Amino acid sequence: MRQKWGSKIGIILAVAGSAVGLGNFLRFPSQAAQNGGGAFMIPYFISLFLLGIPLMWIEWAIGRYGGLFGHGTAPLIFNRLWKNRVSKYFGAIGVFGPLAIFIYYIYIESWLLGYAFYSLHGSCTHLSNQIGAVEFLRKYQGISAKDIFLVTYLFFILTFIINFTIIYKGIKGGIERLCKFALPVLFVFAIVIAIRVITLGAPVAGHPDWNISNGFGFLWNPDFSSLLNAKIWLSAAGQIFFTLSVGIGVVITYASYLSKGDDIVLSGLTASSLNEFAEVILGGSIVIPLAFAFFGLNGAQEIAQSGSFNISFVSMPLIFSKINYGMVFSFMWFFLLFLAGLTSSVSLLEPAVAFLSDDLGITRKKAVTILGALSFIICQFPVFFLARGVVDEIDFWAGSFFLVVFALAECVLFVWIFGIDKAWSEMHHGAELRIPRFYKFIIKYITPSFLIFILGFWFFQQAVPTFFLKGVARENVPYIVATRAGFALLFIIIALLVRKAHKKHLKLGQ
Template identity: 45%
Template sequence: MTGPAKKESWGSMLGVILAVMGSAIGLGNFLRFPGLAAKYEGGAFMIPYFVALLLLGIPIAWLEWTMGRAGGQKGFHSTPGIFRVIWPHRASPYVGFLGLIVPVGIYMYYVVIEAWCLYYAYQYAIGTFPLHDGATAYQSFFADFTGQSANGILFGFEHSNFIVFLLICYVLNMIIIYRGLAGGIELVSMIGIPVLFVSAVAILVRVLTLGTPDPALPEQNVLNGLGFMWNPQTESKSFLESLSNGEMWLAAAGQIFFTLSVGFGVIITYSSYLKKDDDVVLSATTSVAGNTFAEVALGGMITIPAAFILLGPAAAGGGTFQLGFITLPLVFEQMPIGSLFGFLWFSLLFIAAITSSISMLQPAIAFFEEGIGTSRRASVTLLSFVTFVGTVVVAYFSKGLIGLDQMDFWIGTVCIFLLATIQVILGGWVFGADRLIAEARKGSVLSLPRWIAFVIRFVSPVYLIVVFIVWLYQNLGSYIETLSNDDSARMTFLFILFLSGFFITLIAQAVRRWKRQAGEER
């Protein structure tokens, strides 16, 4: 079974590695990970984190790179087509719709957060920040800028700044993706990822040289800040007691799951453009290592220690948005030349966001091109319209960020879990773990050990299923209750159903087209 001939390819292996790394390195590396590590006893959190990395993250990365390359050799670059190659069953392309709705749906709200980051960098550049009025001022600024007081408020004239920066991000993403793999995504990643690392290292050096800023508070120093992040025990718990926290293991697995872009439908598409002897094992391992370094060595050593040193232990917690858009501006306010480091920080977040967002568009474009036969220009135009509608939905239902929250739950979490689990089952049991390892070894400098087959068949799927069931048990009830009581949540959910129907309809047309091409239709 073959699809259309490949029209695009990566310019270099370094380019595709950096592109995958750019997809994985995002806001979660610099905000979500530090928050979880601080919440779950610092150093104790790293044990389940690295266990999940070894048993879940790395094996699934190898699996996705290998399956993608195998599908690409048959001429397919989207999950509906690749799944059809791997599992020749009439249902397989429709299961693959998850590989379209996940990246497209996440893009719809991710570009909104991207606009926040760019706007904050702009505020530092023109000297509006710092505000010098305490945490309340930053909370009010963030709530007002993001339209949390009422639905539809962001489309008023008083919020024109948000609309301008959202449109800038939106157009920039579309220009990059229109330029294709080598001339767009790869080029931006080749520039953006090194700049991101340089910016992060500059901020890290500044944090590590803070010393003891306030002599009246000698306990708020660099060593204690790092200790707050990394020490494996607290005054109330021993190391072993901390490890007995089941919720921490669940959170660590979830962080690995999201930070490596597992189940996004991106890696499997990116790797489908590789040549048959390109090294998928080394490439996957390198991209995982780069992402982990950005998360642990940079994100983990910047955010929480800086908050601890300058604002005290109470400021080191908080959710992703609280930490990134309220606490850290307060931190920069306390730093000498803090405006410069505030600009660097939000520029770093913007680069991390855009290298991730551009990756989310390629899977759908690949499907439009191979499934319904559109040109890249027509594919980008269609995708621009679809994602624009979704972004308007997210921006309109801004009260309490309900639109963003609903999209993140149903698409950015539930669908990701489902897609990753399906991929692991297909790779380990349908494609076959032994065949997968043999395929991965083609052109590989590194040789996968045989025990990886056991991990892929049993450990990874069980890990995913258990995490998914426990996570649903903890969260599903509250979201269903929200759907029952909130019109905005229901409207957002209905849009998600409409988007799903849109892709399933297109997949039905693509299947008929593929059958005609293969001479299968009588």
């Protein structure tokens, strides 16, 4: 008997929890500030309605459809949609991708827990300048010194144990219970910090123009000329794609635990809107306005361009060190990011667990134990070879490129091969809301075209140079090649297991 969600709000919070991650609070504001401010919201909302929400509905529908046949992951569900020998191997990306992302994601997540601890301890909130903040981060990562690396490793193990304990407890007792606690806490912490930010005024004496209102202006004042730039549209589409956690395979697995009569139209829309609330309203009210108020226009521009890691682990501790009760706000900031990371990382594990238990017939507890032992060994690579570019390499292939490939595959399979009319009717089973009919056209033509455009652009702009190791330091090349070989081996093992699972189901006549 497959597990089921305990309540409608449980599954909505779980999918929202999977979608709300570090990108909502760190990537969105820096993308918006760099790409036309308020004008960025035009391609952003267009991408949400033409790409994000349709893909969300497609994944919910595919997942629930597969769950009715006892499948919880993409390989055998894709085979149900298209009886062709290759379809299940496209589906294998939906097991491989989340597992590969989990390998490095959990390590970054453990830093957030570590920084939450160091916020209360005071070590990362008594920093006087950026050099000190960078040095603290490098020490924490074990790059410049090893004196606190043992603590880093202990937080990694603690985070690892928390993740596997939740997964071990199952869908209702583990993931659903976590999300019912974590999402409200995360929202409350973010709202408290946002209110503190909005009420800061002009905190630096002698710089009255460095204020929160101008900080919001830096993020929201529209630059309409940027709309003529294709890069802005692509950035907006990429942001929507990543923020909703589509193309990973997680939503398919979560939706497979639904019943036939559950309303997926409303649930998908609710999870998307909660994610947008966290991203645009909360995420947009913290980092950039704060950076502007403390460092002015030039400082905010530098911070926006410095990337998510620097914003989170360098700029924010430095800003909190200048605020009254900074220790408390810093703790809330890192703990909310940790919760956002935790609800995402458990979702990344679930497809592999579901595959082992549903399709290979291993009990859930045994599947979690096997996966725990295997992933703990593989996780050591990003932990010990971070400085060698291992994390960036896995992030590009598993966390960016394959996501778009998988999304395109599921979209084409469901809409073109399974058929738009059957897909449309599948989406509406048990739905209280009707999707407007023009979405039939969008889902059939616009969404896949959008994905082909993104994939084509990335292939030439990023994948080709990344594949040929352009810009990689010579001494890091062996590590990058070893990482690729290791992950290629992992994909082959998963593909062989998919073949075995398919044969097993054929034998059983399913």
